[in-house]
Amino acid sequence: MDSIRTNIVNAPQMSKIDFVNFADGSTWSAATYQRVIFIPLDARVCGFGVAVSDPVTTTSGSNTFTIGNIAGTLQSDTGMVNVAAAADADAYCTSVNLEAAGVSGPEGNAGAEIMGKPPTVVSTATYTYAPSTTASWSSSGEKVAPVVGTIVIGDAQTAGAFHWWVQYCFDPNIVWEQASLS
Secondary structure (H helix, E strand, O other): OOOHHHHHHHOOEEOOOEEEEOOOOOOEOOEEEEEEEEEEOOOEEEEEEEEEEEOOOOOOOOOEEEEEEOOOEEOOOOOOEEOOOOOEEEEEEEEEEOOOOEEEOHHHHEOOOOOOOOOOEOOOOEEEEOOOEEEEOOOOOOOEEEEEEEEEEOOOEOOOEEEEEEEEEOOOOOOOOHHHHO
């Protein structure tokens, strides 16, 4: 019989919700941008949601959003260390059209790595967060796994908005010691 602890540990949890607003006064020119949601170390991505509430407009090119991970990294005390694994920008979500209102989930947009674990990074590494801010992977110093949203903009945008989030779960019966979390 499953214990209540196992049921709680296996329950899917939702990450924060990231809001992208192309009418925020920033310069959203034709380019590729990165957004990041952090999930706990050793969590598996088991789902996602992308809600396009205000479609973007385009005069050339297409505007899409994918969810995946950065190039594989090792946990290190001195910085982010690249390993052989390549970046997989659409590991969890293959493509969402930002030019059409609606909600997308794993049904029809799922990548091959659903139920996979993102690579981990150390808290001292930094990344560029769309449209132009540089921040550390973890301001709290905790070991985290970044789930990266990639926005591809075909031409300059001054309107449009969407939200995205991921669901994650853990393998059964994981018990952490406090020292391993920081």
